[in-house]
Amino acid sequence: xxxxxxxxxxxxxxxxxxxxxxxxxxxxxxxxxxxxxxxxxxxxxxxxxxxxxxxxxxxxxxxxxxxxxxxxxxxxxxxxxxxxxxxxxxxxxxxxxxxxxxxxxxxxxxxxxxxxxxxxxxxxxxxxxxxxxxxxxxxxxxxxxxxxxxxxxxxxxxxxxxxxxxxxxxxxxxxxxxxxxxxxxxxxxxxxxxxxxxxxxxxxxxxxxxxxxxxxxxxxxxxxxxxxxxxxxxxxxxxxxxxxxxxxxxxxxxxxxxxxxxxxxxxxxxxxxxxxxxxxxxxxxxxxxxxxxxxxxxxxxxxxxxxxxxxxxxxxxxxxxxxxxxxxxxxxx
Amino acid sequence: xxxxxxxxxxxxxxxxxxxxxxxxxxxxxxxxxxxxxxxxxxxxxxxxxxxxxxxxxxxxxxxxxxxxxxxxxxxxxxxxxxxxxxxxxxxxxxxxxxxxxxxxxxxxxxxxxxxxxxxxxxxxxxxxxxxxxxxxxxxxxxxxxxxxxxxxxxxxxxxxxxxxxxxxxxxxxxxxxxxxxxxxxxxxxxxxxxxxxxxxxxxxxxxxxxxxxxxxxxxxxxxxxxxxxxxxxxxxxxxxxxxxxxxxxxxxxxxxxxxxxxxxxxxxxxxxxxxxxxxxxxxxxxxxxxxxxxxxxxxxxxxxxxxxxxxxxxxxxxxxxxxxxxxxxxxxx
Numbered sequence: 064x065x066x067x068x069x070x071x072x073x074x075x076x077x078x079x080x081x082x083x084x085x086x087x088x089x090x091x092x093x094x095x096x097x098x099x100x101x102x103x104x105x106x107x108x109x110x111x112x113x114x115x116x117x118x119x120x121x122x123x124x125x126x127x128x129x130x131x132x133x134x135x136x137x138x139x140x141x142x143x144x145x146x147x148x149x150x151x152x153x154x155x156x157x158x159x160x161x162x163x164x165x166x167x168x169x170x171x172x173x174x175x176x177x178x179x180x181x182x183x184x185x186x187x188x189x190x191x192x193x194x195x196x197x198x199x200x201x202x203x204x205x206x207x208x209x210x211x212x213x214x215x216x217x218x219x220x221x222x223x224x225x226x227x228x229x230x231x232x233x234x235x236x237x238x239x240x241x242x243x244x245x246x247x248x249x250x251x252x253x254x255x256x257x258x259x260x261x262x263x264x265x266x267x268x269x270x271x272x273x274x275x276x277x278x279x280x281x282x283x284x285x286x287x288x289x290x291x292x293x294x295x296x297x298x299x300x301x302x303x304x305x306x307x308x309x310x311x312x313x314x315x316x317x318x319x320x321x322x323x324x325x326x327x328x329x330x331x332x333x334x335x336x337x338x339x340x341x342x343x344x345x346x347x348x349x350x351x352x353x354x355x356x357x358x359x360x361x362x363x364x365x366x367x368x369x370x371x372x373x374x375x376x377x378x379x380x381x382x383x384x385x386x387x388x389x390x391x392x393x394x395x396x
Numbered sequence: 397x398x399x400x401x402x403x404x405x406x407x408x409x410x411x412x413x414x415x416x417x418x419x420x421x422x423x424x425x426x427x428x429x430x431x432x433x434x435x436x437x438x439x440x441x442x443x444x445x446x447x448x449x450x451x452x453x454x455x456x457x458x459x460x461x462x463x464x465x466x467x468x469x470x471x472x473x474x475x476x477x478x479x480x481x482x483x484x485x486x487x488x489x490x491x492x493x494x495x496x497x498x499x500x501x502x503x504x505x506x507x508x509x510x511x512x513x514x515x516x517x518x519x520x521x522x523x524x525x526x527x528x529x530x531x532x533x534x535x536x537x538x539x540x541x542x543x544x545x546x547x548x549x550x551x552x553x554x555x556x557x558x559x560x561x562x563x564x565x566x567x568x569x570x571x572x573x574x575x576x577x578x579x580x581x582x583x584x585x586x587x588x589x590x591x592x593x594x595x596x597x598x599x600x601x602x603x604x605x606x607x608x609x610x611x612x613x614x615x616x617x618x619x620x621x622x623x624x625x626x627x628x629x630x631x632x633x634x635x636x637x638x639x640x641x642x643x644x645x646x647x648x649x650x651x652x653x654x655x656x657x658x659x660x661x662x663x664x665x666x667x668x669x670x671x672x673x674x675x676x677x678x679x680x681x682x683x684x685x686x687x688x689x690x691x692x693x694x695x696x697x698x699x700x701x702x703x704x705x706x707x708x709x710x711x712x713x714x715x716x717x718x719x720x721x722x723x724x725x726x727x728x729x
Contacts, residue, residue, distance in 0.1 A: 193622050195653070254591065295625040295627075333670070
């Protein structure tokens with residue numbers, strides 16, 4: 064686990080999109096961040112107090128989290144100077160960048176000398192077991208998408224937040240680097256060796272109280288040929304009791320695959336349920352989560368009503384209108 | 397690619413089972429092996445001429461292939477002595493053992509000094525791309541099983557051999573270490589990083605002549621929760637035109653999963669076809685391959701007739717009774 068709280072490194076992020084990891088931490092685990100660190104030329108903010116490295120330490124920060132994408136895939140000299148200083152002052156550093164912290168000699172040696180840890184959350188740090196398929200106690204919910212990047216992580220985070228509000232036992236279980244940085248731990252599933260994928264998910268969601276819900280972060284899509292194997296391992300390793308179908312209605316083709324059309328929600332439902340019931344015969348589809356960010360409020364509400372009627376399942380955009388109806392459905396399971 | 401022909405190292409294999417990789421090479425690509433090398437205490441044979449390392453070189457052998465499982469997972473001192481000699485004499489060495497050749501310092505330095513190559517075929521040697529899902533030319537057949545280890549590799553090898561006999565254009569495409577050693581190349585799919593699995597299969601089965609068939613070696617099972625993600629990637633990366641359902645009727649539960657019953661052939665058919673049609677809408681199920689090794693001839697024939705009738709698909713044990721009816725079906729596609 065990455066030590067919290069964090070100081071969020073925004074570096075020279077030009078805009079909001081570049082700082083989306085920092086924004087995710089601010090939105091979902093504000094208690095994990097004491098402030099933001101911005102450099103000369105930073106063009107955005109996540110609306111946390113600006114702090115120097117010294118002020119961050121004084122506020123209790125343990126880890127400097129790279130909350131920004133790096134331009135051109137290079138960890139610049141200007142960044143490195145700050146990161147080395149941070150290590151010298153006693154920060155660990157955590158990053159989800161493609162370029163690894165551990166591949167930078169100056170960072171490695173500064174970390175060694177100062178006894179600090181570099182967390183490259185894209186790379187597994189655990190030798191995961193092969194899945195054994197044994198039924199675990201506690202309950203699990205997984206969002207599965209008609210495509211990649213349709214809002215599965217946000218669906219899980221929204222349901223987790225709603226359950227927290229209701230005083231229910233709940234944990235969000237990250238399977239990608241943004242989720243791992245938000246909560247401080249998880250499994251970078253897309254980087255796990257094929258034979259150990261399902262075992263990594265079992266490891267991520269161990270036995271728990273009978274009334275506890277794990278919200279497992281979804282990945283890929285059964286209909287996305289590049290990543291469907293990862294989705295499959297998530298379903299069989301996760302043994303979900305409840306599935307949420309996730310959809311983005313304005314997509315014209317599968318992400319990155321111009322020749323592939325999106326499946327209907329019905330096609331997703333019909334494919335995923337028998338697959339999930341291999342690992343958990345009691346699994347059911349509990350609701351539909353629609354990402355309506357590209358629709359007007361009127362269009363979104365009309366679309367949600369139409370889907371709810373057509374599918375006979377509670378349907379919402381949990382980020383826009385709350386996850387209440389989805390959590391209501393899970394309370395019946 | 398591993399250079400052929402091979403000298404097959406049987407070491408001190410106690411019995412037939414321990415030498416099954418060597419036996420596979422002898423059975424399926426006898427032209428790839430000039431002879432066998434046995435040590436003191438070897439209790440089995442694959443019925444090839446016994447040769448010293450010198451005789452192997454004289455017969456043209458380029459690679460010494462470890463055709464045997466090592467006891468207790470250790471590469472013994474007695475083995476190492478032979479392997480170092482072989483490197484000094486100009487052999488490459490290829491192995492599918494869990495313990496890697498490259499982790500043995502004596503072998504690494506002997507290989508370096510002599511300019512020879514160590515092939516650990518369990519480990520990918522290529523940086524595979526992410527799958528792009530683009531339709532490829534040529535035809536592809538994939539066996540999918542109700543369980544792991546039900547005869548998918550043998551089904552592919554039998555169909556490839558039958559097509560060769562008929563003068564058809566055909567290639568067997570290995571996805572596991574035994575298949576890779578048999579043919580000299582392939583993708584060790586279970587050791588590939590999750591995000592690149594489907595891309596590795598695309599890489600393995602590139603564009604080809606319109607009337608050429610790739611027989612892609614199957615892995616795992618959609619119903620085996622430990623490995624189903626690998627199977628999924630194989631189906632979506634492989635874009636098969638034809639699927640063969642593979643089954644072993646005497647299994648009482650899924651391999652290694654005592655709580656999981658085997659699915660029916662009907663359940664496999666109903667699950668796999670919509671999945672395969674995501675990547676190739678023209679995909680069809682061409683036949684059924686039954687592993688009848690634990691049945692009498694009478695029982696086997698009766699069972700095959702019953703399945704053929706029930707499923708309405710050509711059904712055979714291709715290893716016992718030939719792959720003719722399956723290849724007949726593919727000739728219609």
